[in-house]
Amino acid sequence: MNFSPQKIEDLSPTGDNANGESLTVEEALANLESADLGLRFYAAWWLGRFRICEVAAVTALIKALEDEADRTPEGGYPLRRNAARALGKLGDRQAVSPLIGCLDCSDFYVREAAAQSLEMLGDPVCIPALIKLLVVGLQGEHLISKQPDFSQPYEALLEALGTLRATEFTPLLKPFLEHPMELVQYAAARAMYQLTHEPVYGERLVQALAGDKLQLRRAVLADLGAIGYLPAADAIAQTLAENSLKLISLKGLLEHQVNHITPSTFSKGAIKVINLMDSLL
Incomplete structure (x- = not known):
């Protein structure tokens, strides 16, 4: 899946x-x-x-x-x-x-x-080209500007590099956690979790689910589903957003769980997610 x-x-x-x-x-x-x-x-x-x-x-x-x-x-x-x-x-x-x-x-x-x-x-062959655009916003391993930067599609670049497992370039992605645009910050947290599997980045996204802006909460639901961060399950189910989006996010968590178990068994985490999904239907 x-x-x-x-x-x-x-x-x-x-x-x-x-x-x-x-x-x-x-x-x-x-x-x-x-x-x-x-x-x-x-x-x-x-x-x-x-x-x-x-x-x-x-x-x-x-x-x-x-x-x-x-x-x-x-x-x-x-x-x-x-x-x-x-x-x-x-x-x-x-x-x-x-x-x-x-x-x-x-x-x-x-x-x-x-x-x-x-x-x-x-296809990881595209990673160097994606990095070339990403570093436009960097000076060394620091952001060039603390002002919103619309010169490149940083959100899309970060998400792609995370999915493509561009682990050798992790230090170049980390500075974007401090980008002035929240969506870019969330994309960076998503990518950093995919590259390092350190819970601190997943937890940063969980905290963002409590934000004031519905548009941003929707984006974070997608990010958590994409990385399959299981500890976010309860927070996802309780997020002030459409049930349809919460179900999609939980589906992502469930699929990550299913991909790591045998077809005939379900982990406790998978069962928990299934029950949360059922409660939203």
């Missing part, structure tokens, strides 16, 4: 859930070559949303990573963003090298989407 909470919304560009019948694969691939930028944008989203893991889909999306036609007034690349997100969901590692190339894109959101998808694809 594999739990990887996604912060990328599986919603259509119009904000409505697609029913999966609005396009065929052939139509989506054709639309990616259309002169209509809206059709191209939607097609890239659709291929990722419905996990169209065909060679032709992967090839077309990789090509879309170099699109120059779909530009925002600020210089962003909307089609590239959707293509990068979709490629992570399709799970084909031939996208790894093109996504690494996207980390040099001038569009912040393309870089963010590329980092998230590289995390999903799980």
Whole structure:
């Protein structure tokens, strides 16, 4: 079992859930070559949303990573963003090298989407490229600025490096525990726990569940589910947030427990999590 909470919304560009019948694969691939930028944008989203893991889909999306036609007034690349997100969901590692190339894109959101998808694809070959962006915010092993820094998608970079087990670079991740943006701090705690398994980082996330902002509590629920930090189970169940999100987080804890036991047995921790989930239903 594999739990990887996604912060990328599986919603259509119009904000409505697609029913999966609005396009065929052939139509989506054709639309990616259309002169209509809206059709191209939607097609890239659709291929990722419905996990169209065909060679032709992967090839077309990789090509879309170099699109120059779909530009925002600020210089962003909307089609590239959707293509990068979709490629992570399709799970084909031939996208790894093109996504690494996207980390040099001038569009912040393309870089963010590329980092998230590289995390999903799980190939450690991308670690040096992710570190290259991360150290933009560092001078040695210290943060350059105590002011909010939006120059790089630090949250996505940290989460990817934690998932990819970039243990040799742990000293470069630790300073981000003091980043002025709370979401970056939480991503750093999540990654540090994955790299060191030291409870202090899991406990930092547990403490954040008592924060005032619902948006931040939601993010921490996802982080705790991703790292499977079992001591957080009670705190997760009691968090002031939607039961659906608490269940997803607890599911992450449960899957980490199941992955470390034989199929015919359940640990006390797993049974506890199951009972907590049952109480939320």
